[in-house]
Amino acid sequence: MPELPDLFYIRNYLRTHVRDQSISSAEVKNPIVLRVAVEGTFEELMRNQSIQDCHVHGPFLRLECSGKIDLVMNLMLAGKLQHQQQHEKTVGHLCFSLLLKDGSRLNLCDEQKMAKAYVVRQGEYAAIPKYREKGVDIMSSGFTLPAFIELAGRHTRKQVRVFLNDHTILSSIGNAYADEILFDAQIHPKTFVSKLTQQQIERLHQSILSVMKWGIEQVNTASQPIHIKVRDHMKVRNKKDQPCPRCGTKIRREGVRGYDVFFCPKCQSPTRKSFIDWNPA
Ligand SMILES: [Zn+2]
Known part of the structure; x- marks a missing residue:
């Protein structure tokens, strides 16, 4: 399970390497990790968004997207977020992949399929279990x-x-x-x-x-x-x-x-x- 130092590192990395990039397309390989609380499919919702910022909230990573939509992820026990360059392989069971404008991909991989990724409107986090119970x-x-x-x-x-x-x-x-x-x-x-x-x-x-x-x-x-x-x-x-x-x-x-x-x-x-x-x- 990623801990706070890991999440801060991921956040800083995404701010440096992925911020302001737009998403050309989204591909879902295992929908079990997805919870879409906004009308539309994950692919439709993520396409043409640009990632504006990344935040850590308890065990969650929250990616702010341009269309007033957030992609909130809890990697749980075995989930991995991968920034995959074109010549690299995926690092495990691929659940979904966001193809970025520069040709790289942001992947969520999880052998145990326990990770969760929520698509919600910015500021509307009631659909995310435990999100608001933060200590x-x-x-x-x-x-x-x-x-x-x-x-x-x-x-x-x-x-x-x-x-x-x-x-x-x-x-x-x-x-x-x-x-x-x-x-x-x-x-x-x-x-x-x-x-x-x-x-x-x-x-x-x-x-x-x-x-x-x-x-x-x-x-x-x-x-x-x-x-x-x-x-x-x-x-x-x-x-x-x-x-x-x-x-x-x-x-x-x-x-x-x-x-x-x-x-x-x-x-x-x-x-x-x-x-x-x-x-x-
Ligand atoms: Zn001792």
Whole structure:
């Protein structure tokens, strides 16, 4: 699943390479991903539009088109957006393709066919499930420590990993960065929000900001094609049995509410009362 750093990278790429280009034609290979909330077919609606801008909204990418129409995409688990040059192959099961004036294509590929692409009138997003339930934007100036403390206070019964992952609370943190954030903050993923100390909450807020910033920098530096998910910089995610970069203990994988979670059992110990020395000598 693309996460915020991936989506920002895709957004910036599209702004640089695709913005202001018109769409010569649209081709649908697998209509299962499409939801058209405007009268007309996808092919008719997209033809001759030009892509004016791209935005990130929670897990969604929103492409603003010239005819007051938006193409809103949620790539879900395995969906990939590909900017395909004429000599290149598609990167998987092709769902639809937009042929651009310069001869390149913007493709949505998804082996699992779980991705969704909505065609809606600009500003009319009611037809898109979960679009309007977006939580606090963690990249905005509104994501302050007092705002975070207030959110935590409203969700004390949740496990911290579940709390971080809930897009209706925080917009948005996926599985990979949630693991990295908790590792950075040295908090066990199953800790209940109610059990976090004030200092842990402060540290968690800092970790969200710093880990996402780091992720954005890492994905930018890697500078890969937009269909590639850059994960090489991860410290604990998918690192089961590898040494913790902080203490050398083997990274553990466990399930939290059906999701795989990776953490260091020593740095993120559940047994210690507090990770912070309250009474330094
Ligand atoms: Zn460790």
